[in-house]
Amino acid sequence: TQDFDINxxxxxxxxxxxxxxxxxxxxxxxxxxxxxxxxxxxxxGNRCKCLTYRKKLWLFSWFSTGWKCGLHADWTELQxxxxxxxxxxxxxxxxxxxxxxxxxxxxxxxxxxxxKHGGTWRQSLxxxxxxxxxxxxxxxxxxxxxxxxxxxxxxxGCPHNLANNRQTRMxxxxxxxxxxxxxxxxxxxxxxxxxxxxxxxxKETTFFGITDYQNYSQALFEKTFQLSFLEDFEQNNQTQxxxxxxxxxxxxxxxxxxxxxxLFQFAKKxx
Numbered sequence: 001t002q003d004f005d006i007n008x009x010x011x012x013x014x015x016x017x018x019x020x021x022x023x024x025x026x027x028x029x030x031x032x033x034x035x036x037x038x039x040x041x042x043x044x045g046n047r048c049k050c051l052t053y054r055k056k057l058w059l060f061s062w063f064s065t066g067w068k069c070g071l072h073a074d075w076t077e078l079q080x081x082x083x084x085x086x087x088x089x090x091x092x093x094x095x096x097x098x099x100x101x102x103x104x105x106x107x108x109x110x111x112x113x114x115x116k117h118g119g120t121w122r123q124s125l126x127x128x129x130x131x132x133x134x135x136x137x138x139x140x141x142x143x144x145x146x147x148x149x150x151x152x153x154x155x156x157g158c159p160h161n162l163a164n165n166r167q168t169r170m171x172x173x174x175x176x177x178x179x180x181x182x183x184x185x186x187x188x189x190x191x192x193x194x195x196x197x198x199x200x201x202x203k204e205t206t207f208f209g210i211t212d213y214q215n216y217s218q219a220l221f222e223k224t225f226q227l228s229f230l231e232d233f234e235q236n237n238q239t240q241x242x243x244x245x246x247x248x249x250x251x252x253x254x255x256x257x258x259x260x261x262x263l264f265q266f267a268k269k270x271x
Contacts, residue, residue, distance in 0.1 A: 002225055011097065012101055013061075013099065015073075015075060019105065020104060020167070027046070035050075037051065046063055075173065078100075099206035105212065110166070110241070110260075112246055113241045120147050126138060128175060133180040138180055167198070168260050171202055171263070172194040202267060215232070
């Protein structure tokens, strides 16, 4: 249990990893959480204002602040950005207690979901050590703006696909592996450092949920922050990933997501 008070200096920072059910959770934070004062949402659209009685922000997420640190900003990007952006939005500096929260999902289902989604998130900056990743460091896997209609075989076959081990990469401190520059370090060493960093940072989060265990995740959030959701979360087992027969690709899926699979096992034990 955290001594959490939205009307003091506590701020929730939601690290939203693609295709982990983060949109549902993010919407629940602004529309379904019993807080005082409640978030004020636009009648049409997704944006909500989540302010304390002193007109300070208590939630840093897409639904509340927008992508102020970049589209689907990862741990590395958020670390060097959140406080500055909050200062800008509030018009002054204050000492805050940042509580990082995130969601993880079964890596194979998450990967299949990303493939089915077809999104490329081209606008993501992948900032690290003060500069965005270069095209040479992360070449595109696709020629069009959307990567829709590609086969799973093709999706698995692109060595630069950011879907591979996405959860590990987005939770790791990429400065430890020279950001996206893969020269000067073996892939094995890079993988090992990233995985250990992701595990460490996951342990340091104030809360993380698991998409595959929605009821437990809700209960854990409510117990951690002493806050309640107005409506209970529902477990959705009819997702895009559930409808796909990927049995003949199982080994390749595991190979492409070997770090995420290990991270997920670690997460389930922590959970």
